[in-house]
Amino acid sequence: MATNFWNQDSVSVKAPNITGRTLPGCPEPLKLFKPSGLDRSVQLHILQRFLHVPCTPSFSQSSGGVVVDRVMAHFGHKEWWMSSTLRTRAQSIWSQRHDEEAKPLLDPEMYGFETHGRTSLGRDTVLTAKAEFDSLTPLVALVKPNHPAVVESTGTLGETLRRHARARATLRGKIPLHEVTAEAAINERCVDAAGGYWDLPESLSLDCTSKFDRSPLSYRVGLQKRRKVRTNASCDEEPERCIAAQAAVQVQHKACFWRRAAQAATPKGTATRRPPYGAVLETPRLALDMGVGALLSCPISSGVQDRLVGIKGVSVGQFGHLGATLQLGSFSRLLCDYTKVCVRLATGAPPADLSAPLGNSDELRRTSAHGEAMRRDATIGPRLANHTLTATLSQQIVGPVRGRMEARFSMDPMESNPSASLQQVKVMETVYGVDVCLPVRGAMRLVAWYSPTRQEAMAEFRLLES
Template sequence: MANMRTAMDAAFWDLNISTPRVLDGTARSIPGEPIPLDGTKASRALRIQQLSLLGNGFPLGIIPSFSPTNKELGSFALQSLLFKTATSNWWLAFTGQFRPKKLISDIKTDLSNVDEWELPVLKDIGKHFLEKSLYALGVCAQLSLTPSSSLLLSTEKHGEKRGPRSRAMLFHKLPDHDITLEAAWPELYIDHKGRYWEVPESISLDCSSLVSENGLRYRFGLHKSSGHPRAVDNITDEPPHSLMQGICGKAALSYEKSKDFWRIKEKKEDVIIETDKGRIYNPSYDIRLREPHAAVSGIIGGTVEAWLKNGSNSSSDSRHRSPFGVDLFGSLCYTFQHGKFRKSFGDLTRVDARLDVSSASTLAKQVSKVFREVSADDARDVLSSPRLSLILQQQVAGPIVFRVDSKFLLNSPSGRPGVQLEDFLCSLNYSLKLLQSGKVVAWYSPKRKEGMIELRLFEF
């Protein structure tokens, strides 16, 4: 079923969303905004690791992607792992990206003006290959400090942009908790409208518990933002309040529960088939999709946060941000699955319907406005309406599944009752049986006009 933990993680600063705009393949969801589509969550595998494995299935190890950029460079890009070296406790790798549109158009222009082939003509054509805006280069290194601690360092530079983008992450695993210290210069965020923002400096210290058997989970941490957020796509709107500079302490607690209405348990004869030639091992293409069932799951929780200003009052937005906040959130999901995803055809149809309330306080304010003639506060209306997310998965053939993620706003922008499509994403998923629950995902977002190919592992 849809990942219920996203309901709480969306309130923090480290929820990764897949994007081809940067070489590491991720942007942060803006905390305090509506829960992102389940299909947009980035893979837990690092992008550099994905390119290493995906390259085995693509010609010359080159992976295509699409993302809007200036018209000269075009949206089509090619990514590849250039070099990798590793030992028992560390590895280092280089990735590259190439945008061919400008190169092809410039060469065509030169060739159309050529009457005779001479050496200067070839030199002029060769100069186009040295155009910095065509390329991007990334370096990533990971070092295992102890059996339970690791340090990740990465930086990337795009030729058409001024400065590099750098990140450092220190991860420590405890028996029942994960501790993460992260810093980025700058950090890339994406809002619920699919627009990108850059924060010059972002530092977070976070402690997260594992989900216990009784369904309880909690998180707490500190976050510091420095500098004024900048719109990547020349947006004229004011930056989201949660991205403005300052220090924030936040804690959250949630309770998660699920119940089956019915479920067909996997049996030994489903996995091991007796034939004239002997026994054949026939597992499901994905162990998470091996049992037909109908179930309902839910999560409810609360957050508390406190903001400290960073010594700057230059932004009027900072004055409107509440220094202290308490809120409740909740999600309810119904899942129906037909088929065991084991046969070559017609063995998987699955629907997840999930209702999200990201902020109970703003929802209550919106309900109260129905009985009063008060204009809505645009800055708070983002969370004032529940969202309904629908996920449809249908087997095409063998391990290939077509998936559609959609999200509907259950109130119109004016606050009146109504249903409005807010976002959707289409993808083809190729399940890797040997990895039990790994898959190659090719997705496209019409709203963001972006698409990429990912390797997703450990999605359970």
Template sequence: MKHHDLHLQAAWNDKCVDRRGAYWNIPHAASVDLVSHGFSGIAYRVGLYHSSGISEDSTREGAGQLPLGALPGICGQAALYWEKKKEIWKDRRSQPHKPFNLLDSCPRVLLSGVIGGLVTAENLRGGDRQERLVLRDSFPRISTDLFTSAGISTQLGHFQRWFLDFSKLDAHLNIGSVNTLAMSLHNSNQLNKDFSNFPNVEVTFQQQVAGPFCARVDSRFMLDSTFKKRPSLQDLTYSFEWSPESFGALKVVAWYSPMRNEGMMEFRLLEK
């Protein structure tokens, strides 16, 4: 299909991570998604998701309510959303030197926004009798919700010189569930303690260290919808990136998350 992507995924001995960084062991899971794509405009996403549920060795200590991906059975979701991106400034001057990374060579200021609706069919979920009773009390069979996101991306420098030629700051405000936000504003005392759908702010900062080497910090803060508490830090990741000049759009990234106590080295291609 033109202007569509079909995603098929299956995993065994998988792990589901919630917003608090808690891991849930899932013996097997599968999903299929049909996604329309474009730079701006109306788009949609339709998917079916199957999970075997958490295994017996999963720990609930220090964790909250089960995340959606860890619940057993089949779940159907359909989302329709409008996305808009607007460049309010871009440096279009030609540069004499080749950048260390082609995708990070254009200084600009970009605004983005998304607003949409989501329909979820939870009545497709299975599991044993006890799980079905819990799910029936916790989730409606068919639910609807709204979500929105707004962000700004600012880059300075062409990433060509060896020093002080690349700085980038990204900030996004995400409201994953307008229903949850409205409930918290109406009655914060009776709100469920699952914070996965609370508004959050994601901030990413990148700074050139020397030549093709950059340092990066990714953070996510949960906002208190009543505005009575300070934002709480939910995740923090430190990264060190190397962009081999001969490959153009390849990055070698080593990252570590002190909150999740894990790290990894990755090869990333075509990442902006």
């Protein structure tokens, strides 16, 4: 159900905070692309303070190769905290050195900056906010307008800010059996179904999600206002503001066809096997999960008459998924004691006017990691897939070390003939990873991954994940 809305988090190495958003209608992020339970700035602060790691490297081809992040300031209290992170494009600096080896070090384009904060506004309400800059050029322009990098940059200060700056504030609160989220974002970085990056100029959203314990029924309602850049709009024309209202309901069910029996105990009452390397680990099993749902959507224009027309044009879509999981081994022996295979088929998508809030203007194309490879005549870049197949394989290598591979396939036929579906299956996104269960009772893992699709790689800690 979350795939039909607008605020799914996805890992993005392009950002110092390592977080982006998926576009509405894009599939759920692959598991390795889902954010960890520990904020990136907190991870960096722990590495610097307790393990004395001066900076943390990651890789992004679109950012020049290897980049390093370091927390410059971190302070707070039990009710709030704030952190600031500096990003350095180390490989770009090294590759651009010439006779004047120190010149790239003084180029503000070689650095990025991010500040992130969180505060509690009561027992059940949390406010988070972040602001980030892909380049320090806008900040340098405020202090030193005659700096060579500022003089060489094209456009006014406002245009420079639109190219390099982005911000987001999120207010999340809990009410009985529900969670309410209000969010405002400027220049939000989004990831599409094929791993390309886009910037949504501005967005406001409000949605309410059900939180029923052990209930197969869930629902979500939301309202979003965004700036839509039209395909045929001129540069001087004010972009259209559009409002989208959505409501979705879903029923899910999980069934376990086989589960390994509980461990036998010795006469002394102790288990015959050693504890598993991971603390959060499901028992070996063969399980099936499925879900079906419906989506009610209504695009509303800014004018009163257009709004009435939009309400009359309410559309209904269906979506569903079917998944199977097979796990063998208990992950307690040194070798060949853990294999997990997951397959998930998802179908259905929201109407095109809600899943394609972006135009094909240069303003939105500039952040794409594969801009030249995209079809120039597409309205939103790569096609949003209505039917996808996701496959995950996880295998123990030795001891607490496991290898993981994830891939997503598009199964949308290019023709109306259903028999053409098999001929149009193609890989949308792949990622390879390795994780190591750390000796803290297996509750924390060190995960490293590489995505040939996005041409990105990074390592991070993850809490309480299997």
